[in-house]
Structure formats: C-alpha cells, structure tokens
Amino acid sequence: MTESTQTRRVREILAAVKPLAAEYYQLTGxxxxxxxxVAEYVAAELLSLELAPPRTKGYDAIRHTPHGPVRVQIKGRAYGEKANPSQRLGTIKRDADCDTVLLVLLDNLTLEPREMWEAPYSAVEDRLAVPGSKSRERGALGVSEFQKLADRIWPASDTGF
Incomplete structure (x- = not known):
C-alpha cells in the first residue's frame, strides 16, 4: 500500500468511525x-506533523522546523458546550523524550476538531510537579489548567466555544 493509498484509507476509516463514536457517546455518555x-490523525493533517511509529516512547508526532525536529506528545479530548469544566487530559508521560504537549479538543458530538492548544513540555512538567493534587501526581492536568500553560495554535482566528 503506497503512502497516499494508506493515508486515503485511514481517512475513510476515520470518516466511518467518527459518527459511530459520536452516536455511542450520545447513547451512553x-x-x-x-x-x-482521531486527535493524533487530525493534528497531523491540520498541522503537517509526521506521526511517530506506534508505541514510540514519549511522543506521538514530529514537527519538522528549520531548527530541527520538535517531538510532540498529543492528547485528545472530546469536549463540547455542556462539558464538565473539570475534565482532564489523559496521563502525560513524565520524563519523556518530548519537547511540547499538544491538546486537541474535539467536538464531543462529531469528533471534529474545535481547537488545539500547545505548551512547552518543560512548563507542563513544572506544573505536574506542584504538590497538592493526586491528579497531578498521576500526570493528569485539567483542560483549563493546561490551557493556562498553553497557546491556542488552531484555529488561528478566535472562535471559542
């Protein structure tokens, strides 16, 4: 399978899975x-990232820049109008070979991208090291807590929720 055939097939699979996943969420919560x-693929497509091979330790994608490769740990979250404000990201890998953490917020009804936020991995690690939270000890930050450390990088215009 050529890269373009493989990419096309992945798009087809995601196009089939996203409505099923959205319906499942609507039915079961x-x-x-x-x-x-979905978040990894959407980020790679929209931000021109190269996805790392499966089970690569510490990062999910690479951004090629004039200054060299940037290793990106990607976190996805289905989020929407009625989302619980205390929703958390999945566990952020600690002591990872990673340069930045990217949060992809997907619409919880469609799994289409809403926003992407990026923070330096060092800032995320510093925040996770602050004592007083069992969630942070486990490597989890709330969405709003992560956004305070991050810059919104997509979309470029201010759309908000």
Missing amino acids: KPLGVTGE
Whole structure:
C-alpha cells in the first residue's frame, strides 16, 4: 500500500468511525475509545506533523522546523458546550523524550476538531510537579489548567466555544 493509498484509507476509516463514536457517546455518555487516535490523525493533517511509529516512547508526532525536529506528545479530548469544566487530559508521560504537549479538543458530538492548544513540555512538567493534587501526581492536568500553560495554535482566528 503506497503512502497516499494508506493515508486515503485511514481517512475513510476515520470518516466511518467518527459518527459511530459520536452516536455511542450520545447513547451512553461514554467515549468509545478512539478519541486519541482521531486527535493524533487530525493534528497531523491540520498541522503537517509526521506521526511517530506506534508505541514510540514519549511522543506521538514530529514537527519538522528549520531548527530541527520538535517531538510532540498529543492528547485528545472530546469536549463540547455542556462539558464538565473539570475534565482532564489523559496521563502525560513524565520524563519523556518530548519537547511540547499538544491538546486537541474535539467536538464531543462529531469528533471534529474545535481547537488545539500547545505548551512547552518543560512548563507542563513544572506544573505536574506542584504538590497538592493526586491528579497531578498521576500526570493528569485539567483542560483549563493546561490551557493556562498553553497557546491556542488552531484555529488561528478566535472562535471559542
């Protein structure tokens, strides 16, 4: 399978899975478990990232820059109008070979991208090291807590929720 054929097939699979995952969420109130994969693929497509091979330790994608490669840990979250403000990101890998953390917020009804936020990995690690939170000890930050450390990088215009 050529890269373009493989990319096209992945798009077809995601196009089929996203409505099923959205319907499952609407019926059960629980995610189907594909949010992370959708977020990684969406980020790679929209931001021209190169996805790392599966199970690469510490990062999910690479951004090629004039200054060299930037290793990106991607976190996806289905989020929407009625989202619980205390929603958390998945566990952020600690002591990872990573340069930045990217949060992809997907619409919880469609799994289409809403916003992307990026923070330096060092700032995320510093925040996780602040004592007083069992969630931070486990490597989890709330969405709003992460956004305070991050810059919104997509979309470029101010759309908000």
